[in-house]
Every structure is written in C-alpha cells, then in structure tokens.
Amino acid sequence: MSDLILELDGVDFRYPDGSMGLDGCSLAIRRGSRNVLIGANGAGKTTLFQHCNGLLRPTDGVVRYAGAPVDYGRAGLRALRSKVGMVFQNPDRQLFSASVREDVSFGPINLGLDEAAVTARVDAALAAVGMDDLARKPVHNLSFGQKKRVCIAGVLAMEPELLVLDEPMAGLDQAMQEELLAVLERLHGRGMTILLATHDIHFAYRWADRIHLMAAGRCTASLDAPALADHEAELAAIGLRLPAVIGLQRLLRQQGLLAEGAPLHSCTALLARLQEIQR
Incomplete structure (x- = not known):
C-alpha cells in the first residue's frame, strides 16, 4: 500500500466566471499523518478541499486517492466520499435533520446499511465526539461548537480514512477549541489521516506532522513541522512569521x-x- 493517501498533481481549476481557484497545485498527504494547510483568505484552501472528495473536478491535472486517479462517475464519487470525509467551516451548511441522531444517521442510511449497522455506526460516531448524551436533542438548539462536533460525527459514521476539515477552530472559544482538538487527537490515535485548514501558525506548529503552505492557488511548500524553523523565508513569502x-x-x-x-x-x-x- 502506498504511503500516500491523497495527491493533487498539477491541478488547475477555474470557476465558471473564469476566475482561478487553483493554479498548478500539487499536494501529497501521507497515510496516518496530521496535516495543516495554511494560507491567507483567498489562497485557495477551500477550493483545494473541495477537490479532495470530488465536489469539484480539475480543469487540468490529476487528483489521486490511494494511488489511483479519481473516477468522477457516480460510483467512483460514491466510493471516494465514503473514504474522504469533509467538514465545512460553517456547520449550518452541513446539518439539515431535526435531531442529532437523525443527522448522523443520514450517511449510513444512504449507504444502504441495515438498521443494526446504522445504529452501531451512529452510536460509535457520537461517542467519538462526546455527543452521545445529546443524541435526541434538536440540532437548532445546539451551540456552535456542538454543531461542529455533530458534523464530524456525521462524517465519522461513514467510516472514512481521511478527514478534511475547513477552518474547524473558527468561531470557537478556547474551551471549545480544546474539546475539538481532543476529538481530533482521539481520531488520529485510531489511525485516521487528518487534513485541516487554519490561519494559526502557532497551532499548526504545535499539532501537525506536516505543514503545507498555500498562496495564489498553489501549494508553495510542504514541510515536516519540526523543521519549521528552517523555513522562515517560505513563511515570509505568504505573510507569516515563525x-x-x-x-x-x-x-x-x-x-x-x-x-x-x-x-x-x-x-x-x-x-x-x-x-x-x-x-
């Protein structure tokens, strides 16, 4: 099995209005690693993430999962999205059921699983994010941080190999950030690969195995977090300090x-x- 779980190789993407989203972007994610994608607003982070599970298709270049080019047919995308879970920055974009349990059940039900299997997956996902005691609570009565955890649970119920989170700490106070970080640590401890976007270089250095720098629609550098001190120039090039x-x-x-x-x-x-x- 390849050490790389996800690769973008020279990916271009243009939006319908002609604006550039990605410009020859290349990125490699190692299986089982903790990854941070960091860059200014407009650098292309969200566009890149939407290529990770086929929400967007490259104008040029190749996206590979587990060494194989992504198949953009219905069956191929279904298989990809069962392996790559995406958590959006705004949880209200991802929650649409009445209760927590109903929302987390949606994915497994659509996989065609039987009732027992759905129940087992939902119970495990809610327990993983510490929301099992709120399973019956209406989604609209949750706090912002709780909504984010329900979004993660909904993705976990699909049993992905790679979890992609777009600005997961945004809008959370310090206590909620620490709670979410504990969830991510538990998931990584179970072998899950994690890729998240952030503006916080201090958090990236503290948490990640690999840090990927992004500007103007391309990944400008990928480096091991312990070696960050040797890459001051690359950080400065995207407006960041050590x-x-x-x-x-x-x-x-x-x-x-x-x-x-x-x-x-x-x-x-x-x-x-x-x-x-x-x-």
Missing part, C-alpha cells in the same frame, strides 16, 4: 539558559522545560 516559541528557544539557547535539543512546539512545553531546569 511561531514565537521558536524565537524564544533561540534566545534562551544564546543566553545559555536552554540546552540544545529537539525543538519544543508550544510555550506550555517550553515553560515546563524551564521549570524542570530550575529544580
């Missing part, structure tokens, strides 16, 4: 207050290391 924790570690090492070693990816981890040194 995370503050990288600069702090450089300064502390120059002052002899921190030994050389593997980079720490968050200020919380750096503070813990400094407290250990003081003991």
